[in-house]
Amino acid sequence: MTSLRTQMRYMNPYDIHKAVINEYVLKQPGDTRKLRRDGSNDRTDFDVLRDNHRFLWDDSIPDSWEAQFAKKYYDKLFKEYCIGDLSLYKENKIALRWRIEQEVIVGKGQFICGNKKCNEKDDLRTWEVNFAYREQGEKKNALVKIRLCPDCSRKLNHHTKKREVKRLDRKKHRSRHKKAKKRESGGETPETSESRVDSESEDAQTEEESRTVESPWDKHKPVESKSRDEEMEDYLQDLLL
Template identity: 75%
Template sequence: MTTLRSQMRYMNPYDIHKALINDYVLKRPGDTKLLQRDGSKDRTDHDVLRQNHRFLWDESTPDTWEAQFAKKYYDKLFKEYCIGDLSLFKDNKIALRWRIEQEVITGKGQFICGNKKCMEKEELKTWEVNFAYREQGEKKNALVKIRLCPDCSRKLNYCTKKREVKRLERRKHGKHKKEKKKRGEGEDVAQTSDSRVESDTEEESPVGQSDTVESPWNNHKPVEVKSREEEMEDYLQDLLL
C-alpha cells in the first residue's frame, strides 16, 4: 500500500484509476466480469421504431423523442401503394406496409407485383383493400391500394372479394355526342371519356376486420387509377424528389 501510494504521486488521474482497479478489483481470474455493464435495457434505432411505429400518423406533433423519431421515418416512406405479405392468405391474414425509397427506384409495388416474394411485371391489377390492423392495443383500419399480378390477386381474394380499381375505356367522340343529343343533356354535363372509376365489386368483409370497427367504406370516395403514362410520370417525379 505504501509503495502504491508513493507511486501515485507521479501518476496522472487515468494511471491512478488503472492502478487501483488492478490492485483492488482484478486480483483473481474472472473478476473482469464485474466491469461489464448491464445492457438489458439497451435499445437500438430499430427497437425504437418498432415500439413507436404507426401505420398512419396524424398531423399533430409527437410529444416524445421516440415518437418524433418514428414519425420522421414515416415521412420518408412512399404511401401511394403498399407492399404485402400474402404467405398466410389462406388464413385471411395479410400484412401490408408502405414502400421504401429503394423499392420506388426499382418499381416494386407499382411496375412489379406488390407481393413481397413476387417479381411478376405483366397484367398487374390495382386493388383497394380495407386494411384492418391492431396498433398500440387499438383496432384500426384504412383504405390502401396494392398492385398485384393475377396469381397474387387470387391469393388476395381467397377469403373475401376485394374492390378492384379499373380505368374506363375512352369513348369515341361521335358516340358520346350522339348519346348526349339523345338524352337532351346540356353542355355543362361532365365529360366521361377520361374518367376513372372503380368496379362494382366490393369486398364482402375486410382483411381481419372486426364488427366493432367502423368501416371506412361509409365515407369512401372513388379512387382514380392513373394510366401507365401518368404512373411513369409520377414514378419519375418520386425519383427526383
C-alpha cells in the same frame, strides 16, 4: 499493500486509478467483465420507430421527441401503393406497409408485384383493400391500394372471393364524349340519337346495379387499372417529390 502505497506516491491520478483497478478489481481471471457497460436499457433508432409506429398519422404535432422522430420517418415514405407480406394468407393474416424510396426507384409495388417475396412484372392488377389492423391496443381500418400478380392476387382473395369491377376505358370514354358533342351540335339523326339515349340509360342502370351489389369498403376490391403512361407519370412524380 505497502509496496503499492509506495508506488502511488510517484504516480499521477490516472496511473493510481489503473493500479487500484488492477489490484482490487481485476486480480482474478475473468474479472474484466465487471468493467463492461450495462446496455440492457439501450435503445436504437429502430426501437424508437417500432415503439412509436403509426400506419397513418394525422397533421397534429406529436408531443414526445420519439413520436416526432417516428412521424418524420413516416413523412418520407411513399403512400400510393403498399408492400404486402402474404406468407400467412391461408390464416387470413396479411401484413402491409408503405414503400421506401429504394423500392420506388426500382418500381417495386408498382411495376413489380407488391408481395415482398415476388418479383413478377406481368399482368399486375391494382386492388383496393380495407386493411384492418391493431395499433397501440386499438383496432383501426385504412383503405389502401396494392398491385399484385395473378398468383398473389389469388392469395389476397383466398378467404373472400370478390367480383371484379370492370369500368369503361379511356378510349371508350373519349368516343362517347365526342358522339355526345356531335349530337348536341345536331350532327346525328333522331334515330341515332334515340338509340344512344337508350344505350346510355342501360349503362346507367348497369352502373347503379353494380353500386348496390358492392360496397367501397369490401375487403379486397380491384380498382381501375391505370395505363402504362399514367403509371410512369405517377412513378416519376413520386421520385421528384
